[in-house]
Amino acid sequence: TPHFILAKKCLYKFSSLHAIGFHKECIKPISKHPYHPKHYLRFVYYPDWSGNDKLCFCSNFSASVYSCSLCDFTICQPCYRNPPLLAIDYPKKHNHTLFYFPRKGSLTCDVCALSDHRSLMYSCTQCDFLTHIDCIYLPHVIKISRHEHRLSFTSSPTPGKWWCRVCRGKVDIDYGRYSCLKGCTYGVHSKCAIRKDVWDGKELEGTPEDAYEEDVKSFNEISDGIIQHFSHQNHHMRLNVVTDRTFDENKCCQACTLPICDDIIYNCMQCDFVLHQECAHLPRKKQHATHPHPLSLHVDHQDGWFKCEACDRRNNGFGYLCCESECDFMLDVCCASINEALDNPHHPHPLYLTFNPETLQYCWICQKLGAMRLNCGECTFVLCFGCATLPTKLRYKHDPHFLIFAYDKDASGKYVCDVCEKEADPKSGIYTCHECNATLHIQCLLGVREDMYMMPRGEFIFRELDVNVLPNNHLTRNICRCCHNRCTNKVVYKLSDTIKLCSLFCIYEWWHKKNYSTI
Secondary structure, three states: OHHHHHHHHHHHHHHOOOOOOOOOHHHOOEOOEOOEOOOOEEEEEOOOOOOOOOOOOOOOOOOEEEEEOOOOEEEEHHHHHOOOOOEEOOOOOOOOOEEEEOOOOOOOOOOOOOOOOOOOEEEEOOOOEEEEHHHHOOOOEEOEOOOOOOEEEEOOOOOOOEEEOOOOOEEOOOOOEEEEOOOOOOEEEHHHHOOOOOEOOOOOOOOOOOOOOOOOOOEEEEEOOEEEEOOOOOOOEEEEOOOOOOOOOOOEOOOOOOEOOOOOEEEEOOOOOEEEHHHHOOOOEEOOOOOOOOEEEEOOOOOOOEEOOOOOOEEOOOEEEEOOOOOOOEEEHHHHOOOOOEOOOOOOOOEEOOOOOOOOEEOOOOOOEEOOEEEEOOOOOEEEHHHHOOOOEEEEOOEEEEEEEEOOOOOOOOEEOOOOOOEEOHHHOEEEEOOOOEEEEHHHHHOOHHHOEOOOOOEEEEOOEEEEEEEOOOOOOOEOOOOOOEOOOOEEEEOOOOOEEOOHHHHHHHHHHHHHOOO
16 A cells, blocks of 8 residues: 555665664654644655655755655644644735635645645635735835835736736736836736845835935046046046047956947046946946845955856956845946846847746857846747857957957858867857958957956966966967966966966966975
8 A cells, every 4th residue: 555655665764774763753653634634644754855856835855754645745844843823814915814725736826826736725714815825924015126116015906917027927917916116017926026036035014215326426527528437546537539549459448348449438547547438337336137135336356356147257347246245246247237128139039037047048159058147038049148248349450340249040151260260150159250251259359258358457366376467469379387278368367477377267277286286
């Protein structure tokens, strides 16, 4: 019988663990438990949980559980000893008393509009209302990263078609949801609104709303066209609207680290410090859809560089750091500029930040697996932040024209990179000159993906190593002392006159070999 099989399985697990023992009373079958009165519950021990679906309704894994062999019901020992109430009074969610509903089935929660057979259900005996136990205590007023106003929970039907602004799915107006307090036509599914990457976990009901100014200027205007930027306070900077300047591959914006092309820029009046006009106008604080907390613009970094959470690239330019002291979330300024809906020239539909960070998808361009991405609302197109922030046009020192970024999933024919003379595939993205028929790989123009936003800028300390970041612009490329390949990146990392490395990865490898083996 199923009971015998389950008991045999339990005894087998028990006998295989000599160091573990149980009280006799603890492993006795339970009958007439208030949360499962129809069947017996038997003790089961799972020492190594590996994808087993025997989870308690509290969603926490416990090695010791009581399980029904006839139906899909499991309760852990903590919940068995301290069970939730059979009746709950919570007027904020429902005016009447809610009672535990023991019957299992495909029951849709009136708060979250989902059917979760594992969660305990509570119902109202006076009206047609059902809810999961966790949904009873959902916050009433919240602030999420995707909207500038606060949202409040509502279960009242509202005419019209509503779409969740997080997952872009349809919102059923017959169930609970969050909507804007200011009257915007902004709605979010209950479960989407309380995701950890969307909501900061704070209940704001009764809390006065602080005046939050996102557009805090990064500079003081001294006179017409002359500013004092917070990142360069010792000197003034002058607006330069001349765009037909001679291209210098070593002249980069100090904020986004991209080369200066035909852009309007701010030049320092006393040194080589330069910023794109757009980068000079970056706000000091902002809220971004990828993180629930506000971000502040940082110039100096503890290690001399940082890794962007969205594109996973290393950067020594400006970055937006989380304002919470215990959170080290950081975005580079390019990824922080991504907003919904994004119109990408290589896709006909707008892209949205509908990703769930608990899932992974492949980017259609670079084919890399990632959590943070942009999804098309009409098809299966996926774009990672790294590819979404690639410049649409760039200059190359050996070409008088602009190189345009090209991507074509249906491309046919062969292209050859003018730098490495290897095949270049438009399906993975390339830079081309339409007038000279020149073709370059992304990495041959910008450097390897991980280090393409590292620019020649000063010195930093990496694990007690003094590292200088220098331009890799000599006629003869250096040979990396770690991987023993030619340094093809746009920068080279110098430890001494004789030790030069091609990437931050090689710096780590060098340090590891130096401390744990003989070089």
